[in-house]
Amino acid sequence: MSERERTPVTVLGLGRMGTAIAAAFVAAGHPTTVWNRTAARADALVAQGAVRARTVAEAMAAGPLVVAPLLDARSVQEAVGPAASALRGRTLVNLANCTPAQARELAAWAAGHGAAYLDGAMMALPSTVATEEGFFLYSGSRRAFDTYLPELEVMAPAHYFGTDPGAAEVHDLAVLGTGYAALTGFLHSAALLARAGTPPETLAPLAARWLTGMAAFLPELAREAGAGAYAGGVSTVDLNRAAVHALVALSEENGVPPDVHGPLKALLDRRAAEGFGEDSFSSVFELLRPRDAREP
Amino acid sequence: MSERERTPVTVLGLGRMGTAIAAAFVAAGHPTTVWNRTAARADALVAQGAVRARTVAEAMAAGPLVVAPLLDARSVQEAVGPAASALRGRTLVNLANCTPAQARELAAWAAGHGAAYLDGAMMALPSTVATEEGFFLYSGSRRAFDTYLPELEVMAPAHYFGTDPGAAEVHDLAVLGTGYAALTGFLHSAALLARAGTPPETLAPLAARWLTGMAAFLPELAREAGAGAYAGGVSTVDLNRAAVHALVALSEENGVPPDVHGPLKALLDRRAAEGFGEDSFSSVFELLRPRDAREP
Numbered sequence: 001m002s003e004r005e006r007t008p009v010t011v012l013g014l015g016r017m018g019t020a021i022a023a024a025f026v027a028a029g030h031p032t033t034v035w036n037r038t039a040a041r042a043d044a045l046v047a048q049g050a051v052r053a054r055t056v057a058e059a060m061a062a063g064p065l066v067v068a069p070l071l072d073a074r075s076v077q078e079a080v081g082p083a084a085s086a087l088r089g090r091t092l093v094n095l096a097n098c099t100p101a102q103a104r105e106l107a108a109w110a111a112g113h114g115a116a117y118l119d120g121a122m123m124a125l126p127s128t129v130a131t132e133e134g135f136f137l138y139s140g141s142r143r144a145f146d147t148y149l150p151e152l153e154v155m156a157p158a159h160y161f162g163t164d165p166g167a168a169e170v171h172d173l174a175v176l177g178t179g180y181a182a183l184t185g186f187l188h189s190a191a192l193l194a195r196a197g198t199p200p201e202t203l204a205p206l207a208a209r210w211l212t213g214m215a216a217f218l219p220e221l222a223r224e225a226g227a228g229a230y231a232g233g234v235s236t237v238d239l240n241r242a243a244v245h246a247l248v249a250l251s252e253e254n255g256v257p258p259d260v261h262g263p264l265k266a267l268l269d270r271r272a273a274e275g276f277g278e279d280s281f282s283s284v285f286e287l288l289r290p291r292d293a294r295e296p
Numbered sequence: 297m298s299e300r301e302r303t304p305v306t307v308l309g310l311g312r313m314g315t316a317i318a319a320a321f322v323a324a325g326h327p328t329t330v331w332n333r334t335a336a337r338a339d340a341l342v343a344q345g346a347v348r349a350r351t352v353a354e355a356m357a358a359g360p361l362v363v364a365p366l367l368d369a370r371s372v373q374e375a376v377g378p379a380a381s382a383l384r385g386r387t388l389v390n391l392a393n394c395t396p397a398q399a400r401e402l403a404a405w406a407a408g409h410g411a412a413y414l415d416g417a418m419m420a421l422p423s424t425v426a427t428e429e430g431f432f433l434y435s436g437s438r439r440a441f442d443t444y445l446p447e448l449e450v451m452a453p454a455h456y457f458g459t460d461p462g463a464a465e466v467h468d469l470a471v472l473g474t475g476y477a478a479l480t481g482f483l484h485s486a487a488l489l490a491r492a493g494t495p496p497e498t499l500a501p502l503a504a505r506w507l508t509g510m511a512a513f514l515p516e517l518a519r520e521a522g523a524g525a526y527a528g529g530v531s532t533v534d535l536n537r538a539a540v541h542a543l544v545a546l547s548e549e550n551g552v553p554p555d556v557h558g559p560l561k562a563l564l565d566r567r568a569a570e571g572f573g574e575d576s577f578s579s580v581f582e583l584l585r586p587r588d589a590r591e592p
Contacts, residue, residue, distance in 0.1 A: 016530075099542050123506055135505065159502065161494065170492055171502075173543045174485035177557065178478060178503040179510040180540060183577070184560045185477020186514055189470035190521055191584035196466055198457065200518035200581070206455065206467075207474040208511040209431065210419055214475040215504040215511070218482055222496035225486055234312075244476060246395050247469045255586035259559045261473065264480045281479070285496075288487035290551035 006030045007151055008063025012056060012079055013070035014041040016126045017095070021069055021155050024130035026050050028154045033062035037079070057083035060090055065148055066115075067155075069095040069122070073102035077109075088114035091144045093152070095120045095136075100166030100173075107140055107165035116144040119165045121172030124156050135159060137175070139167035182211055188251070188260040195254050225285040233280025240281045241268040302326045303447055304359025308352060308375055309366035310337040312422040313391070317365055317451050320426035322346050324450045329358035333375070353379035356386055361444055363451075365391040365418070369398035373405075384410035387440045389448070391416045391432075396462030396469075403436055403461035412440040415461045417468030420452050431455060433471070435463035478507055484547070484556040491550050521581035529576025536577045537564040 006029050011022040014036035022045050025032040032050045034042045035058075042052045053059035056079055060066050066087075070076050076096050080087070092115045094106055103119040110117040117140045124134025134156040138145055145152070145160050152158040161167040186207050190200035224230055244265050251258035267284040276283055302325050307318040310332035318341050321328040328346045330338045331354075338348045349355035352375055356362050362383075366372050372392050376383070388411045390402055399415040406413040413436045420430025430452040434441055441448070441456045448454040457463040482503050486496035520526055540561050547554035563580040572579055 097538075100546070123502070125509075128509075133505075133509070135502065137502075161492070164492075167492060169542075170546060171489065171494065171499075173539065173546055174488045174499060175502050175506045176539055177485040177488070177543050178481040179506050180536070180543070180557065180560055181481020181484070182474060182478035182507055182510050183513075183517065184563075184580075185474040186517065187521060187578065187581045188477070188584055189473040190518065190581060191586065192470050192473070193467065194585045195588075196457070196460075196463060198467065198470075200521040201515070203467075203470060204514040204518035206419070206431065206433075206471050208514045209429075210471045210475050211478055211511040211514070212508055213421075213424075213429065214478050215507040217479075218500040218504045218507070219497070221479065221482065222486065222500035225483060225496045240476070242393075243469070243472055246465075247473050247476070250396070250466060250469050255588070256584055257559070260584075261476065263553070263555045263558070264476055267480075282483065284480075285483045285487060288484055288552055288556075289490050290487065292491075292551070 007065055007148070008033065009151060010035070010053075010059045010062050010066045011050075012036075012059060012066060012068040013075070014045070015069065015071065017122060017124075017129065018069040019045065020126040020129040021067060021095075022050055023048060024154050025067075025151075027130070030151070030154070031063065033059050035059035035079075055083065056080060057086040060086040064090055065093070065151055066090050067093045067095065072096050073098045073106060076106060084109075084113045091116040091118065091141070091148060093118045093120055093144075093148075095122055098169055100169040103139075103166045103169050104164070116141040117165060118144050118148075119168045120152075121168045122156070123172070123175055129155055132157065137161060137168045137171045139163065139169075139171075140165040184260055186211075188256065191256045192250060192254055221282045224280050224282040225289075228286070230276070230279035230283035233282070235281045236277065237268055237271045237279050237281060237283060238277035241265075241272055241277070244268055303361055303444070304329065305447060306331070306349075306355045306358050306362045307346075308332075308355060308362060308364040309371070309392075310341070311365065311367065313418060313420075313425065314365040315341065316422040316425040317363060317391075318346055319344060320450050321363075321447075323426070326447070326450070327359065329355050331355035331375075351379065352376060353382040356382040360386055361389070361447055362386050363389045363391065368392050369394045369402060372402060380405075380409045387412040387414065387437070387444060389414045389416055389434075389440075389444075391418055394465055396465040399435075399462045399465050400460070412437045413461060414440050414444075415464045416448075417464045418452070419468070419471055425451055428453065433457060433464045433467045435459065435465075435467075436461040480556055482507075484552065487552045488546060488550055490552075517578045520576050520578040521585075524582070526572070526575035526579035529578070531577045532573065533564055533567045533575050533577060533579060534573040537561075537568055537573070540564055 008031040035053045107117040121137040128134035136156045304327040403413040417433040424430035432452045
């Protein structure tokens with residue numbers, strides 16, 4: 001496809017992610033119009049072939065697809081609000097860091113101005129934009145997602161989670177939650193080793209290798225949790241309960257707050273007390289899932 | 297080196313891990329003597345070239361290095377206790393699942409019978425024995441570790457953590473803790489998505505990819521925590537605090553117990569309240585590490 005045939009793309013906001021995104025569109029041969037509050041941020045992109053718009057309205061006039069990797073919901077309103085009349089007929093892809101409620105509000109506001117709306121959550125770093133390592137989550141207009149999937153995948157592999165505009169942010173928080181838990185566990189473990197004289201730098205490569213192994217284990221955990229079938233696993237509640245008890249005891253002995261593993265200890269204790277000690281570790285899911293979400 | 301020159305190795309206990317370990321020694325050309333309470337477990341290994349001992353004493357008489365991947369501290373005492381006089385001059389590598397205190401007790405007991413003692417913790421699955429994916433942690437006799445490092449590395453890359461026989465188990469718990477936190481976070485996130493109709497199996501590959509990225513991020517976190525230097529990070533307390541607050545709110549909205557992320561929320565809130573909102577996320581380490589472990 002020649003450059004002239006590719007969809008023109010507008011990028012609003014040239015922070016670290018926005019710059020990487022605009023560069024990816026330029027590199028993929030899309031006519032790319034960029035806007036940033038501080039116009040000089042566009043200099044390098046212009047040298048690569050992007051067009052600098054002086055105003056948001058001018059940027060949005062350049063083409064049907066408006067990608068907005070701005071900071072947060074407020075910065076979207078501040079940047080796009082005054083140019084809202086230019087939204088008509090456009091598809092707005094909001095990549096700002098929003099809560100699910102803010103995403104829903106922005107979707108309603110965009111619809112009120114005649115724009116299709118996609119909410120996107122970027123699971124990527126500037127360095128993993130336009131690679132297979134990053135991935136973006138989307139929700140909102142199904143038609144917009146289907147129409148612009150090739151353009152969206154210039155930025156990262158794209159996953160769609162339904163018409164609720166808040167769904168991408170909900171899924172974003174779920175993915176982030178796994179990571180937050182891991183990082184908290186790591187820092188807690190680093191604290192555990194402080195008195196043994198082992199620095200965090202020594203723990204890091206070992207914990208990283210273990211974590212990579214745990215990542216490979218998630219599909220099995222998910223199959224068990226998804227089916228509610230926990231018999232015959234090699235890693236039982238009782239086995240892991242003993243280790244988690246030892247972990248909490250070690251925290252207390254070392255003057256490290258033991259509450260990081262407190263919730264898991266309580267979940268395993270409860271499963272054991274209810275007679276499920278021989279079930280797979282993943283069966284603590286039964287105590288976490290909402291009561292009404294998988295009832296007959 | 298011909299087979300005749302390799303150190304004879306004794307393996308006590310042929311569970312899944314013991315069987316994989318004995319097979320690795322046979323494959324590496326070591327004269328390998330095996331013992332298991334249920335003798336038939338050794339059949340396949342004998343076919344591969346291992347020698348079956350009828351008693352623990354006979355097994356330990358076969359060579360200087362005794363590797364014991366038994367179940368737990370009690371099973372070590374039950375198996376080796378009656379044959380304790382055969383320990384003299386041997387090196388006992390205890391790979392059973394022990395607490396640090398149990399490892400110290402076993403070390404004292406082995407010393408009382410004239411044996412050198414190494415405590416080992418296996419960070420591996422049967423399938424990752426003798427590969428670069430698994431790794432074993434050791435503590436206890438430095439001399440035994442140095443003498444038998446080539447044999448130990450037949451099983452897995454070996455890491456040594458000092459003469460305290462409990463240290464391997466302490467480091468084992470620290471590595472496990474990172475993994476437990478990640479798995480708990482994943483199951484919590486899977487529960488979060490239940491009402492949105494997204495099954496755990498859909499979340500798993502996305503969370504796994506994110507977790508692999510987080511694993512690569514641990515060395516940076518460790519450098520910051522190790523140095524106590526938290527300025528200039530791209531991922532601040534304030535930024536992550538907003539996301540963790542959203543995560544806890546989403547848990548509450550969805551009828552999922554919010555306490556999995558409660559400790560992290562409290563840590564971030566406290567750092568922000570103390571005026572460190574612009575510090576790197578990793579600075580929550582300052583609230584976890586023991587007060588006396590890095591004071592001037």
